[in-house]
Amino acid sequence: MLMTTDTEKSDISKTEFEVLDALWKKFPATASEIIQRLNQNKTWHEKTVKTLLSRLVKKQVIDFNKQQRSYLYFPLVERSTYNQKESKSLVSRLFGGKVAPLVAGFAHSDALSKEDVDELKSLIKQWEKKND
Amino acid sequence: MLMTTDTEKSDISKTEFEVLDALWKKFPATASEIIQRLNQNKTWHEKTVKTLLSRLVKKQVIDFNKQQRSYLYFPLVERSTYNQKESKSLVSRLFGGKVAPLVAGFAHSDALSKEDVDELKSLIKQWEKKND
DNA sequence: AATCTTTGATTACACATGTAATCTTAAATC
DNA sequence: GATTTAAGATTACATGTGTAATCAAAGATT
Numbered sequence: 387m388l389m390t391t392d393t394e395k396s397d398i399s400k401t402e403f404e405v406l407d408a409l410w411k412k413f414p415a416t417a418s419e420i421i422q423r424l425n426q427n428k429t430w431h432e433k434t435v436k437t438l439l440s441r442l443v444k445k446q447v448i449d450f451n452k453q454q455r456s457y458l459y460f461p462l463v464e465r466s467t468y469n470q471k472e473s474k475s476l477v478s479r480l481f482g483g484k485v486a487p488l489v490a491g492f493a494h495s496d497a498l499s500k501e502d503v504d505e506l507k508s509l510i511k512q513w514e515k516k517n518d
Numbered sequence: 519m520l521m522t523t524d525t526e527k528s529d530i531s532k533t534e535f536e537v538l539d540a541l542w543k544k545f546p547a548t549a550s551e552i553i554q555r556l557n558q559n560k561t562w563h564e565k566t567v568k569t570l571l572s573r574l575v576k577k578q579v580i581d582f583n584k585q586q587r588s589y590l591y592f593p594l595v596e597r598s599t600y601n602q603k604e605s606k607s608l609v610s611r612l613f614g615g616k617v618a619p620l621v622a623g624f625a626h627s628d629a630l631s632k633e634d635v636d637e638l639k640s641l642i643k644q645w646e647k648k649n650d
Numbered sequence: 651a652a653t654c655t656t657t658g659a660t661t662a663c664a665c666a667t668g669t670a671a672t673c674t675t676a677a678a679t680c
Numbered sequence: 681g682a683t684t685t686a687a688g689a690t691t692a693c694a695t696g697t698g699t700a701a702t703c704a705a706a707g708a709t710t
Contacts, residue, residue, distance in 0.1 A: 399697055403611070417657075433700050436658070441697090455657055455707055469612045470623045476608050477624075479535070480601045485624045486637035491602050492609075492617045493641050500649070503642055505618035509625050510635055510642075517632070531667055549687075565670050568688070573667090587677050587687055 396445040398468075405438045406447060410465045414451070414458035528577040530600075537570045538579060542597045546583070546590035 398406065408423040409415055415423075417436055424430045439459060442448045450457035474483075481487040489506070492498045530538065540555040541547055547555075549571055556562045571591060574580045582589035606615075613619040621638070624630045 397696090401698060431700060433702095434698075437698085437700075440659080455705095457658075466623070469620075470627060472608065472612060473620050473623055474627075474629065476604065480604060483629075484634055484637075485621055485630065486634040486641070488601075488605050489617055489621060489638060490641055491598070491605055493645055495602060495606075497606065497615075498617065498645055502616055502618040503645055505616075506621060506638060506642060509618070509622055510638060513625055513630055513635055529666090533668060563670060565672095566668075569668085569670075572689075587675095587685095589688075 396447060398442070398445070398447060401434075402438050402442055402445075402447070405435060406442060406461060406463075406468075409448060409459055409461055414460040416453070416456045416458060418456070420459065528579060530574070530577070530579060533566075534570050534574055534577075534579070537567060538574060538593060538595075538600075541580060541591055541593055546592040548585070548588045548590060550588070552591065 404424065405420060408420050411423060417439055420439070421430065421432055421435045424435060439448070443450065443459075447463050448459050448461050450459045452458075477483060477485050477488055489498070492502075536556065537552060540552050543555060549568055552571070553562060553564055553567045556567060571580070575582065575591075579595050580591050580593050582591045584590075609615060609617050609620055621630070624634075
């Protein structure tokens with residue numbers, strides 16, 4: 387590829403995301419804390435998580451402050467920002483940028499809850515108040 | 519990994535998806551046709567597209583019928599099915615399975631069009647008719 | 651102070667992916 | 681029929697990713 391500047395696009399991989407997700411839950415956090423959180427669900431080898439933390443640091447997605455022997459990690463990217471970007475990317479790739487067809491898919495496969503519908507109605511009301 | 523059976527999970531990569539997307543537009547189609555469609559936007563090297571077609575065949579995402587010297591490719595996966603699966607996966611990973619927060623993100627970043635809102639209202643109406 | 655952790659850094663290694671080039675072979679053309 | 685194309689098959693190769701093991705060093709323990 388040959389990339390001179392270091393302003394790469396930094397895609398976050400599947401496993402890297404899971405680590406970031408664990409960090410978002412509460413930060414700053416040490417590697418051990420993150421490992422504990424992750425191991426409540428599946429089993430991650432300590433070494434694997436450490437590798438993923440390093441890769442996230444290199445990608446400038448998280449950073450840390452040295453604390454005695456261990457590090458205190460914290461995210462550099464906000465969850466909402468990340469979610470926003472990923473959502474738009476998917477909606478753009480799969481539904482030509484319109485979000486309604488995505489929701490339609492959920493509706494047609496009965497993946498729409500009453501809670502969702504209520505929130506959607508509220509969102510729409512807000513939207514209509516704002517836009518004219 | 520060691521995988522004896524051949525029923526793998528078959529993730530479709532970014533570039534593979536673009537090729538599949540081009541095929542979905544109209545099929546069956548020859549490799550050259552697909553290459554032409556793809557090259558209306560960006561520039562793909564012929565060899566690259568051929569490789570991606572092969573990989574999609576191996577992943578059992580598409581298949582072909584021999585036609586004289588060239589092949590006629592067609593998808594084995596429906597676009598709507600694929601979209602469905604990807605949407606649910608993203609909503610599950612990022613929004614705890616609820617679609618409304620995703621839509622909220624769009625609303626708050628002004629990515630919601632009147633068209634979207636109209637369609638959403640219609641969907642909600644339908645949903646309410648069905649679910650009591 | 652010497653030794654034993656424990657933490658992060660470095661290295662490893664197989665498989666995936668992006669991006670082609672080369673090889674084979676059958677079909678088109680002369 | 682011999683030769684040239686052109687299509688798919690095979691091979692290539694750097695970088696990314698999943699999944700660790702090993703190395704080095706600073707702190708904790710004795």
